[in-house]
Amino acid sequence: MKLERWSRRYADGEIDSLQGRSIEQHLRGCAACAAKHQDLLALRAQIRAEVPYFTGDAGAARAGAGAARQCA
Amino acid sequence: MSSGAGINQSQCAVWQTRHGGFTCLEHTRFEERVLPHLDAGYNLARWLTRNVDDAEDVVQDACVRALKYVGSLRDGDARAWFLTIVRHAFYDWCERNRPAEIVKDDGTAIDMAADDSAVDPEQAALRSSESRLLADALAELPLAFREVLVLRELEELSYKEIARIADIPIGTVMSRLARARGLLQRSPLLHRDPRADVRR
Numbered sequence: 001m002k003l004e005r006w007s008r009r010y011a012d013g014e015i016d017s018l019q020g021r022s023i024e025q026h027l028r029g030c031a032a033c034a035a036k037h038q039d040l041l042a043l044r045a046q047i048r049a050e051v052p053y054f055t056g057d058a059g060a061a062r063a064g065a066g067a068a069r070q071c072a
Numbered sequence: 073m074s075s076g077a078g079i080n081q082s083q084c085a086v087w088q089t090r091h092g093g094f095t096c097l098e099h100t101r102f103e104e105r106v107l108p109h110l111d112a113g114y115n116l117a118r119w120l121t122r123n124v125d126d127a128e129d130v131v132q133d134a135c136v137r138a139l140k141y142v143g144s145l146r147d148g149d150a151r152a153w154f155l156t157i158v159r160h161a162f163y164d165w166c167e168r169n170r171p172a173e174i175v176k177d178d179g180t181a182i183d184m185a186a187d188d189s190a191v192d193p194e195q196a197a198l199r200s201s202e203s204r205l206l207a208d209a210l211a212e213l214p215l216a217f218r219e220v221l222v223l224r225e226l227e228e229l230s231y232k233e234i235a236r237i238a239d240i241p242i243g244t245v246m247s248r249l250a251r252a253r254g255l256l257q258r259s260p261l262l263h264r265d266p267r268a269d270v271r272r
Contacts, residue, residue, distance in 0.1 A: 008250060012224070014231055043257055047225045050206040054118040054127070055111045 007033055011040050102142045105150040106135075112151055112227060113158040119222045120162045122211050126169070134161040152229065156237045159219070173215060209259040217252035220245055 003026065009015045010023040027034045113134055117127040134157045145153050166174055210218065223234045235242045 005246065005250075008246065009231075012231070012249075039257060040253065043253055044225060046206055047210070047221075047256075051210055051226065052207060053226050054115045 003030075003033055004036065007037050008040065011037060011044070098139070098142050101145065102139050105145055106138045106142060106154050109151040109154045110135075113154050115226060116155055116158050116219075116222060117162055119211070119226075120159070120215070120219060121165075126165070130162045130165050131158065133165065134158040137161060149233070151227075152233050152237055155223070155227070159237060206256070206259075209256055213252055213255060217248050217255065220248045221252040221256075224249055 006015065006019070006023055007027070010020055015023070027037055110131070114127060114131050117130040117134070118124070121127045121130060134154070137157050137160075138154055141157070163174065210221065213221065219238060220234055223229045223237060229237070231242050231245045234245045238245070240248075
Protein backbone atom coordinates (compact mmCIF):
# COMPACT_ATOMS: atom_id res chain seq x y z
CA MET A 1 0.00 0.00 0.00
CA LYS A 2 2.86 2.33 0.84
CA LEU A 3 4.44 1.56 -2.52
CA GLU A 4 1.14 2.33 -4.23
CA ARG A 5 1.09 5.76 -2.63
CA TRP A 6 4.62 6.44 -3.83
CA SER A 7 3.71 5.19 -7.28
CA ARG A 8 0.74 7.56 -7.44
CA ARG A 9 2.88 10.45 -6.29
CA TYR A 10 5.38 9.50 -8.98
CA ALA A 11 2.66 9.48 -11.65
CA ASP A 12 1.52 12.91 -10.46
CA GLY A 13 5.05 14.30 -10.57
CA GLU A 14 5.02 14.88 -6.83
CA ILE A 15 8.37 13.33 -5.90
CA ASP A 16 11.95 14.39 -6.48
CA SER A 17 14.27 12.84 -9.04
CA LEU A 18 16.07 10.61 -6.56
CA GLN A 19 12.81 9.13 -5.30
CA GLY A 20 11.65 8.89 -8.91
CA ARG A 21 14.62 6.73 -9.85
CA SER A 22 13.85 4.39 -6.95
CA ILE A 23 10.25 4.07 -8.07
CA GLU A 24 11.27 3.48 -11.67
CA GLN A 25 13.63 0.73 -10.53
CA HIS A 26 10.85 -0.88 -8.52
CA LEU A 27 8.37 -0.67 -11.37
CA ARG A 28 10.82 -2.43 -13.67
CA GLY A 29 10.97 -5.37 -11.30
CA CYS A 30 7.39 -5.57 -10.02
CA ALA A 31 4.75 -6.55 -12.55
CA ALA A 32 1.84 -5.86 -10.17
CA CYS A 33 2.93 -2.28 -9.39
CA ALA A 34 3.85 -1.68 -13.03
CA ALA A 35 0.36 -2.76 -14.12
CA LYS A 36 -1.29 -0.43 -11.61
CA HIS A 37 0.98 2.39 -12.70
CA GLN A 38 0.05 1.81 -16.34
CA ASP A 39 -3.65 1.73 -15.42
CA LEU A 40 -3.30 5.08 -13.70
CA LEU A 41 -1.46 6.62 -16.65
CA ALA A 42 -4.09 5.23 -19.01
CA LEU A 43 -6.90 6.70 -16.92
CA ARG A 44 -5.23 10.08 -16.81
CA ALA A 45 -4.74 10.02 -20.59
CA GLN A 46 -8.38 9.06 -21.06
CA ILE A 47 -9.56 11.85 -18.78
CA ARG A 48 -7.56 14.40 -20.71
CA ALA A 49 -8.80 13.05 -24.03
CA GLU A 50 -12.48 12.66 -23.17
CA VAL A 51 -13.34 15.03 -20.35
CA PRO A 52 -14.12 18.53 -21.62
CA TYR A 53 -12.49 21.65 -20.24
CA PHE A 54 -15.35 24.12 -20.19
CA THR A 55 -13.78 27.32 -21.43
CA GLY A 56 -17.26 28.78 -21.47
CA ASP A 57 -16.52 31.29 -24.21
CA ALA A 58 -20.05 32.54 -23.86
CA GLY A 59 -20.76 31.49 -20.30
CA ALA A 60 -17.68 32.91 -18.65
CA ALA A 61 -17.99 36.11 -20.62
CA ARG A 62 -21.59 36.51 -19.48
CA ALA A 63 -20.54 35.83 -15.90
CA GLY A 64 -17.73 38.37 -16.09
CA ALA A 65 -20.01 40.90 -17.74
CA GLY A 66 -22.58 40.22 -15.03
CA ALA A 67 -20.03 41.07 -12.39
CA ALA A 68 -19.27 44.27 -14.24
CA ARG A 69 -22.98 45.13 -14.46
CA GLN A 70 -23.26 44.74 -10.71
CA CYS A 71 -20.67 47.48 -10.49
CA ALA A 72 -22.72 49.77 -12.69
CA MET B 73 -10.45 33.90 -23.84
CA SER B 74 -13.16 36.03 -22.43
CA SER B 75 -11.19 38.85 -20.87
CA GLY B 76 -13.18 41.16 -23.11
CA ALA B 77 -15.85 40.95 -20.43
CA GLY B 78 -13.71 43.18 -18.25
CA ILE B 79 -14.64 46.33 -16.40
CA ASN B 80 -14.04 49.57 -18.22
CA GLN B 81 -13.04 52.89 -16.77
CA SER B 82 -16.54 54.36 -16.74
CA GLN B 83 -17.94 51.33 -14.96
CA CYS B 84 -15.07 51.62 -12.52
CA ALA B 85 -16.00 55.22 -11.81
CA VAL B 86 -19.62 54.23 -11.28
CA TRP B 87 -18.56 51.51 -8.89
CA GLN B 88 -16.42 53.95 -6.96
CA THR B 89 -19.24 56.43 -6.72
CA ARG B 90 -21.86 53.94 -5.60
CA HIS B 91 -19.85 51.62 -3.45
CA GLY B 92 -16.88 53.69 -2.47
CA GLY B 93 -13.47 52.45 -1.53
CA PHE B 94 -12.71 50.70 -4.81
CA THR B 95 -10.11 52.34 -6.92
CA CYS B 96 -9.22 52.07 -10.56
CA LEU B 97 -5.97 50.53 -9.41
CA GLU B 98 -7.95 47.65 -7.97
CA HIS B 99 -9.98 47.28 -11.15
CA THR B 100 -6.78 47.28 -13.15
CA ARG B 101 -5.32 44.65 -10.88
CA PHE B 102 -8.53 42.64 -11.24
CA GLU B 103 -8.32 42.79 -15.02
CA GLU B 104 -4.64 41.99 -15.15
CA ARG B 105 -4.43 39.31 -12.48
CA VAL B 106 -7.86 37.71 -12.22
CA LEU B 107 -9.60 37.91 -15.59
CA PRO B 108 -6.95 35.75 -17.34
CA HIS B 109 -8.18 32.95 -15.07
CA LEU B 110 -11.87 33.44 -15.79
CA ASP B 111 -11.98 30.27 -17.90
CA ALA B 112 -10.37 28.24 -15.12
CA GLY B 113 -12.94 29.59 -12.70
CA TYR B 114 -15.77 28.84 -15.09
CA ASN B 115 -14.50 25.30 -15.71
CA LEU B 116 -14.36 24.58 -11.99
CA ALA B 117 -17.81 26.10 -11.42
CA ARG B 118 -19.20 24.14 -14.37
CA TRP B 119 -17.92 20.83 -12.99
CA LEU B 120 -19.10 21.62 -9.47
CA THR B 121 -22.59 22.81 -10.43
CA ARG B 122 -22.93 20.56 -13.50
CA ASN B 123 -25.11 23.23 -15.02
CA VAL B 124 -24.37 26.07 -17.44
CA ASP B 125 -26.58 28.73 -15.87
CA ASP B 126 -25.63 27.85 -12.29
CA ALA B 127 -21.93 27.97 -13.22
CA GLU B 128 -22.40 31.46 -14.60
CA ASP B 129 -24.09 32.56 -11.37
CA VAL B 130 -21.25 31.13 -9.29
CA VAL B 131 -18.55 32.76 -11.44
CA GLN B 132 -20.36 36.07 -11.39
CA ASP B 133 -20.51 35.98 -7.60
CA ALA B 134 -16.83 34.97 -7.52
CA CYS B 135 -15.89 37.89 -9.77
CA VAL B 136 -17.67 40.33 -7.48
CA ARG B 137 -15.86 38.85 -4.47
CA ALA B 138 -12.53 38.85 -6.31
CA LEU B 139 -12.94 42.50 -7.19
CA LYS B 140 -13.75 43.28 -3.59
CA TYR B 141 -10.71 41.47 -2.22
CA VAL B 142 -8.23 41.91 -5.07
CA GLY B 143 -6.26 44.28 -2.86
CA SER B 144 -5.25 41.29 -0.74
CA LEU B 145 -3.82 39.50 -3.79
CA ARG B 146 -0.11 40.02 -3.68
CA ASP B 147 2.57 38.15 -5.60
CA GLY B 148 1.07 34.72 -5.12
CA ASP B 149 -0.61 32.51 -7.67
CA ALA B 150 -3.63 34.45 -8.90
CA ARG B 151 -5.22 31.36 -10.48
CA ALA B 152 -5.19 29.40 -7.21
CA TRP B 153 -6.44 32.52 -5.39
CA PHE B 154 -9.35 32.95 -7.82
CA LEU B 155 -10.19 29.23 -7.82
CA THR B 156 -10.37 29.35 -4.02
CA ILE B 157 -12.89 32.19 -4.31
CA VAL B 158 -14.87 30.30 -6.97
CA ARG B 159 -15.00 27.26 -4.70
CA HIS B 160 -16.21 29.33 -1.76
CA ALA B 161 -18.81 31.00 -3.97
CA PHE B 162 -19.97 27.58 -5.13
CA TYR B 163 -20.36 26.18 -1.62
CA ASP B 164 -22.30 29.26 -0.55
CA TRP B 165 -24.50 28.88 -3.62
CA CYS B 166 -24.85 25.15 -2.94
CA GLU B 167 -25.97 25.75 0.64
CA ARG B 168 -28.71 28.02 -0.65
CA ASN B 169 -29.79 25.90 -3.61
CA ARG B 170 -28.73 22.27 -3.09
CA PRO B 171 -28.02 21.82 0.61
CA ALA B 172 -28.42 18.03 0.39
CA GLU B 173 -25.51 17.82 -2.02
CA ILE B 174 -22.98 19.01 0.50
CA VAL B 175 -21.53 16.07 2.33
CA LYS B 176 -20.03 17.09 5.62
CA ASP B 177 -16.33 16.50 5.64
CA ASP B 178 -16.23 14.19 8.62
CA GLY B 179 -14.50 11.44 6.67
CA THR B 180 -17.14 8.82 7.40
CA ALA B 181 -19.83 10.18 5.13
CA ILE B 182 -17.42 10.67 2.27
CA ASP B 183 -15.99 7.18 2.67
CA MET B 184 -19.49 5.73 2.66
CA ALA B 185 -20.39 7.70 -0.42
CA ALA B 186 -17.47 6.16 -2.28
CA ASP B 187 -17.67 2.69 -0.85
CA ASP B 188 -17.37 -0.06 -3.43
CA SER B 189 -20.57 -1.61 -2.18
CA ALA B 190 -22.38 1.60 -3.05
CA VAL B 191 -22.08 0.61 -6.72
CA ASP B 192 -25.30 -1.20 -7.52
CA PRO B 193 -24.53 -3.98 -10.07
CA GLU B 194 -27.93 -3.61 -11.71
CA GLN B 195 -27.53 0.11 -12.08
CA ALA B 196 -24.02 -0.44 -13.36
CA ALA B 197 -25.28 -2.92 -15.95
CA LEU B 198 -27.99 -0.50 -16.99
CA ARG B 199 -25.50 2.30 -17.36
CA SER B 200 -23.12 0.10 -19.33
CA SER B 201 -25.81 -0.46 -21.94
CA GLU B 202 -26.14 3.26 -22.48
CA SER B 203 -23.91 5.42 -24.55
CA ARG B 204 -22.25 7.45 -21.84
CA LEU B 205 -18.90 9.12 -21.61
CA LEU B 206 -16.19 9.21 -19.00
CA ALA B 207 -17.25 12.79 -18.44
CA ASP B 208 -20.60 11.52 -17.17
CA ALA B 209 -18.87 9.21 -14.71
CA LEU B 210 -16.79 12.13 -13.46
CA ALA B 211 -19.89 14.30 -13.13
CA GLU B 212 -21.51 11.62 -10.98
CA LEU B 213 -18.64 11.43 -8.49
CA PRO B 214 -19.40 12.78 -5.00
CA LEU B 215 -18.53 16.46 -4.75
CA ALA B 216 -15.47 16.01 -2.52
CA PHE B 217 -13.89 13.62 -5.04
CA ARG B 218 -14.99 15.50 -8.13
CA GLU B 219 -13.41 18.76 -7.08
CA VAL B 220 -9.96 17.34 -6.33
CA LEU B 221 -9.94 15.35 -9.57
CA VAL B 222 -10.93 18.38 -11.66
CA LEU B 223 -8.27 20.51 -9.97
CA ARG B 224 -5.64 17.82 -10.53
CA GLU B 225 -6.44 16.54 -14.02
CA LEU B 226 -8.00 19.55 -15.73
CA GLU B 227 -6.18 22.39 -13.96
CA GLU B 228 -3.01 20.30 -13.40
CA LEU B 229 -2.51 21.78 -9.95
CA SER B 230 -0.09 20.30 -7.43
CA TYR B 231 -1.19 18.48 -4.27
CA LYS B 232 -0.12 21.53 -2.28
CA GLU B 233 -2.17 23.93 -4.40
CA ILE B 234 -5.23 21.66 -4.26
CA ALA B 235 -4.86 21.37 -0.49
CA ARG B 236 -4.85 25.14 -0.18
CA ILE B 237 -7.83 25.66 -2.49
CA ALA B 238 -9.97 22.88 -0.97
CA ASP B 239 -8.78 23.68 2.57
CA ILE B 240 -7.81 20.09 3.35
CA PRO B 241 -4.50 18.43 4.32
CA ILE B 242 -2.25 17.16 1.53
CA GLY B 243 -2.79 13.60 2.76
CA THR B 244 -6.52 14.04 2.25
CA VAL B 245 -5.91 15.36 -1.26
CA MET B 246 -3.96 12.19 -2.03
CA SER B 247 -6.52 9.83 -0.54
CA ARG B 248 -9.44 11.56 -2.28
CA LEU B 249 -7.60 11.51 -5.59
CA ALA B 250 -6.93 7.81 -5.17
CA ARG B 251 -10.58 7.09 -4.34
CA ALA B 252 -11.83 9.25 -7.19
CA ARG B 253 -9.59 7.51 -9.69
CA GLY B 254 -10.52 4.12 -8.29
CA LEU B 255 -14.20 4.88 -8.76
CA LEU B 256 -13.62 5.97 -12.34
CA GLN B 257 -11.43 2.95 -13.12
CA ARG B 258 -14.19 0.64 -11.88
CA SER B 259 -16.84 2.54 -13.75
CA PRO B 260 -18.63 0.31 -16.25
CA LEU B 261 -18.50 3.23 -18.63
CA LEU B 262 -14.83 2.54 -19.17
CA HIS B 263 -15.35 -1.14 -19.91
CA ARG B 264 -18.46 -1.16 -22.04
CA ASP B 265 -18.53 -3.02 -25.31
CA PRO B 266 -18.25 -0.37 -28.05
CA ARG B 267 -20.31 -2.63 -30.34
CA ALA B 268 -23.25 -2.03 -28.00
CA ASP B 269 -23.36 1.57 -29.21
CA VAL B 270 -23.36 0.45 -32.85
CA ARG B 271 -26.27 -1.89 -32.23
CA ARG B 272 -28.35 0.83 -30.65
